[in-house]
Structures are given as structure tokens and as C-alpha cells.
Amino acid sequence: MSANAYSIWVAEYAYVTNYPIGGVLSGAHNEGVCKLPYCYVVIKGGGRTMMVDVGYNHSAYGGVLGDRFGVEHWHSPKQVLEELGITPEEVDTVFITHSHFDHLGNTDAFPNATFYIQERELSKWIWAMAQPEHMQWMMTGTDPSDILRAVELTKQGRLRCIDGPQEDVLPGIDLHVAFDSHTYGCMWVHVRNDLARQSQNGWVLAGDLVYVYDNLVANPQVSDGQIEGKLSLKPVGFAMGSNTNLITASDDMLKAVDYQVKRVIPIHEERLKDVFPSRISKLGLRVSELCLADEQASAVL
Numbered sequence: 001m002s003a004n005a006y007s008i009w010v011a012e013y014a015y016v017t018n019y020p021i022g023g024v025l026s027g028a029h030n031e032g033v034c035k036l037p038y039c040y041v042v043i044k045g046g047g048r049t050m051m052v053d054v055g056y057n058h059s060a061y062g063g064v065l066g067d068r069f070g071v072e073h074w075h076s077p078k079q080v081l082e083e084l085g086i087t088p089e090e091v092d093t094v095f096i097t098h099s100h101f102d103h104l105g106n107t108d109a110f111p112n113a114t115f116y117i118q119e120r121e122l123s124k125w126i127w128a129m130a131q132p133e134h135m136q137w138m139m140t141g142t143d144p145s146d147i148l149r150a151v152e153l154t155k156q157g158r159l160r161c162i163d164g165p166q167e168d169v170l171p172g173i174d175l176h177v178a179f180d181s182h183t184y185g186c187m188w189v190h191v192r193n194d195l196a197r198q199s200q201n202g203w204v205l206a207g208d209l210v211y212v213y214d215n216l217v218a219n220p221q222v223s224d225g226q227i228e229g230k231l232s233l234k235p236v237g238f239a240m241g242s243n244t245n246l247i248t249a250s251d252d253m254l255k256a257v258d259y260q261v262k263r264v265i266p267i268h269e270e271r272l273k274d275v276f277p278s279r280i281s282k283l284g285l286r287v288s289e290l291c292l293a294d295e296q297a298s299a300v301l
């Protein structure tokens with residue numbers, strides 16, 4: 001029996017050394033700082049190479065935003081994916097969880113990919129961009145050029161704007177949505193790696209609906225591949241929509257994997273390295289390996 005349809009990796013492409021805890025955990029004022037890795041997810045199998053989000057390009061306004069958020073050690077997808085033996089040209093499908101610059105900001109690096117995004121995520125950012133200057137707080141983490149590039153992809157037939165959840169967008173892959181939560185149309189990706197409808201081997205790629213394990217568990221103790229602690233949902237520190245929607249989205253994501261916290265993947269979580277086999281690459285960036293498909297060599301051993 002084939003164990004996994006897909007291999008899944010979380011690849012770090014940059015990081016912030018001292019990010020305020022209050023930014024990752026709503027209401028955690030004056031609780032110090034933490035390292036915040038910036039990552040994307042690679043899913044490979046069944047003749048496909050897919051990604052969840054594409055990071056950003058540290059140039060033009062992407063570089064301005066990166067500097068503003070204190071991002072260091074940025075590397076290109078070509079350099080980062082090389083550690084997985086993958087080229088950006090090979091990537092055929094990208095699921096964009098949301099439009100913040102560090103998730104949507106490098107579509108140009110993937111010339112052969114078809115992109116999936118929620119319709120509301122795109123249309124409401126256009127709305128936000130069109131608000132008067134005194135309301136531009138809404139654009140805090142968004143590069144207008146990224147939105148324009150996404151629209152431009154429609155002309156090339158490479159953008160799929162979907163409205164709401166969609167099952168089996170590709171075999172074993174479901175797209176879900178948390179409207180008006182972290183952003184207007186935040187998507188999360190459920191990979192049913194046994195391809196079963198009632199999956200016993202699912203992974204949830206959470207985008208920014210959760211940043212770290214503390215958004216799911218009170219005082220998480222993370223070591224030796226385990227996350228210990230009492231389930232206790234807390235919103236991330238940045239919401240365009242409501243904290244209520246963040247909490248219900250977190251519960252939906254956990255429900256999809258029978259409340260196995262380990263199967264919900266927060267990509268800004270540094271402790272992924274303690275939960276999954278990981279390696280620091282020659283670039284000084286982490287690669288974490290969630291699972292391997294048959295005949296796929298490990299990228300971390």
C-alpha cells in the first residue's frame with residue numbers, strides 16, 4: 001500500500017530575528033521577541049510539483065516591506081528550491097493562501113505555474129487599494145504591485161479565482177477558506193495524502209491563519225517530534241477581519257486532521273525543526289520534511 005501520494009517540505013527563504021511576540025499572538029503585549037522564519041511549502045508527487053505560497057522578491061517595494069518588517073537573509077526560490085532538487089520552472093501549481101507580500105510577492109519566479117487564489121482575496125485588496133490615503137493602514141503588509149501581477153496572470157490564463165471551498169482541486173487536495181479572518185479570503189490547503197475522502201493521513205497547510213503552535217496550544221512543549229500541551233486557540237496578532245473567524249478557522253483546520261496538532265502546519269513556526277526531520281542548508285536556511293512519497297529521496301538526511 002502506498003503510504004503517501006505526496007512529499008511535503010517546508011522551505012525557509014528568509015527570517016526575522018527579533019519579531020514581537022505580540023505580532024504572532026493577539027494581545028501578548030510586552031512579551032518580548034522571537035525568531036520568525038519566512039517559508040513556503042513544496043508538495044511533490046503524482047507527476048506534479050506544487051507550492052503553497054511563493055514568498056516575496058526582495059527588490060523594489062518588496063524590498064522596502066522586507067526591510068520594514070526586519071527581514072534578513074532573503075534568498076531566491078532558485079537557491080532555496082535547489083536544496084530540494086527542484087527548479088522554479090518545474091512548479092506547475094501554486095496555491096496562494098493570501099495576498100500579504102511574503103506569500104504572494106514572487107509569482108514572477110514561477111513562469112510555468114497556474115495560481116489559485118480566492119476571488120474575495122483579490123477583489124477586496126483592490127477595494128483596499130482604492131481607499132483614500134488616510135485609510136491605507138489596510139495595506140500594511142501588502143504590495144499593490146503583487147495584486148497587479150496577480151491580475152496580469154489572468155491575461156495569460158494562469159490564475160484561477162475560486163469562490164469558496166473546493167474539493168479535489170487536484171487529487172487528494174482540497175482548498176478551504178476563512179473569510180474575513182487574517183485577511184479577506186484566507187485559503188488553507190488540506191492534503192489528503194492517502195487520497196481517501198475520510199483521510200487518516202491528512203496535512204493542513206495553514207498559511208497565516210496560525211503563525212506558531214502557541215496559536216493552537218497553551219504553552220506548547222515541543223521536542224522529539226511531539227507538541228505537548230492543552231488545546232487552547234488564540235488568534236494571530238494581525239487580523240483584517242475578526243478574531244472570532246480566526247478561532248473558528250483554527251477549529252476547522254484541526255477538525256480536518258482529527259485534532260492532531262502536529263498535522264496543522266504553521267509556516268512561521270521556528271520549532272517545526274523540533275517536530276519534523278530538518279536540515280540547515282548551506283545557505284543557513286532550514287528545510288523541514290513532513291513526509292515522503294514512495295521512491296522520493298529524503299532532502300534532509
Ligand SMILES: [Zn+2]
Binds near residue numbers: 182208
Ligand atoms: Zn499574512
